[in-house]
Amino acid sequence: xxxxxxxxxxxxxxxxxxxxxxxxxxxxxxxxxxxxxxxxxxxxxxxxxxxxxxxxxxxxxxxxxxxxxxxxxxxxxxxxxxxxxxxxxxxxxxxxxxxxxxxxxxxxxxxxxxxxxxxxxxxxxxxxxxxxxxxxxxxxxxxxxxxxxxxxxxxxxxxxxxxxxxxxxxxxxxxxxxxxxxxxxxxxxxxxxxxxxxxxxxxxxxxxxxxxxxxxxxxxxxxxxxxxxxxxxxxxxxxxxxxxxxxxxxxxxxxxxxxxxxxxxxxxxxxxxxxxxxxxxxxxxxxx
Numbered sequence: 001x002x003x004x005x006x007x008x009x010x011x012x013x014x015x016x017x018x019x020x021x022x023x024x025x026x027x028x029x030x031x032x033x034x035x036x037x038x039x040x041x042x043x044x045x046x047x048x049x050x051x052x053x054x055x056x057x058x059x060x061x062x063x064x065x066x067x068x069x070x071x072x073x074x075x076x077x078x079x080x081x082x083x084x085x086x087x088x089x090x091x092x093x094x095x096x097x098x099x100x101x102x103x104x105x106x107x108x109x110x111x112x113x114x115x116x117x118x119x120x121x122x123x124x125x126x127x128x129x130x131x132x133x134x135x136x137x138x139x140x141x142x143x144x145x146x147x148x149x150x151x152x153x154x155x156x157x158x159x160x161x162x163x164x165x166x167x168x169x170x171x172x173x174x175x176x177x178x179x180x181x182x183x184x185x186x187x188x189x190x191x192x193x194x195x196x197x198x199x200x201x202x203x204x205x206x207x208x209x210x211x212x213x214x215x216x217x218x219x220x221x222x223x224x225x226x227x228x229x230x231x232x233x234x235x236x237x238x239x240x241x242x243x244x245x246x247x248x249x250x251x252x253x254x255x256x257x258x259x260x261x262x263x264x265x266x267x268x269x270x271x272x273x274x275x276x277x278x279x280x281x282x283x284x285x286x287x288x
Contacts, residue, residue, distance in 0.1 A: 020076070221235040
């Protein structure tokens with residue numbers, strides 16, 4: 001197992017891909033408006049894998065949607081690759097994967113992957129070649145002519161990832177993509193995503209409610225407060241690369257899980273360090 005990402009590999013720091021500066025988001029007007037985010041600052045560099053974690057309703061998905069220009073900030077600014085988020089979206093500079101795969105059942109798996117390429121005007125030969133390549137990447141090369149309803153939930157999410165990567169985006173936004181999967185499938189998908197990230201070098205921003213998942217996947221975990229959402233801590237995860245099944249058995253892994261859990265608990269309750277029973281719970285959750 002290597003000591004970590006190399007200077008030119010995934011997870012290495014590079015040019016800024018995302019800059020979130022003093023961003024706030026309020027839904028509604030006047031005194032009844034709901035403040036979802038308040039004064040959020042975040043810089044994400046090329047090749048990073050960033051997880052956003054916090055209590056339900058803290059604005060994790062809202063922040064992801066602001067970066068993806070699916071909604072606009074009420075204050076502050078979001079830039080992607082040095083451009084306003086809207087300009088980056090129109091330039092198709094990132095892909096998105098949601099909790100549900102959102103596949104079209106009447107199209108084959110390959111035709112689902114080809115869809116963004118069709119919208120971008122790629123010719124048939126280029127679409128076919130790229131879709132086949134992406135299905136090979138997610139190890140579904142033999143399933144191109146099947147339909148989504150014939151696949152398991154985990155396989156459907158792999159198709160969604162292949163589609164999101166089809167036009168070679170430099171940034172991939174993932175909103176709890178494995179939240180609906182059973183624990184064993186989820187762990188396999190974590191390993192699959194790590195393999196894809198290492199191979200493509202794509203910068204990933206990943207929303208999750210799972211502390212063990214956030215620690216296992218990430219180069220940094222961004223901890224957010226309850227609404228109005230603010231960033232309360234950023235945890236650097238120095239676990240060796242590549243991440244493997246054995247990663248979840250490392251003492252350092254449990255230390256990072258404890259750190260993230262305590263960052264969440266401390267803001268919510270003002271409590272101090274973990275008690276011994278919680279350490280056992282953390283270990284059990286990490287190895288589930």
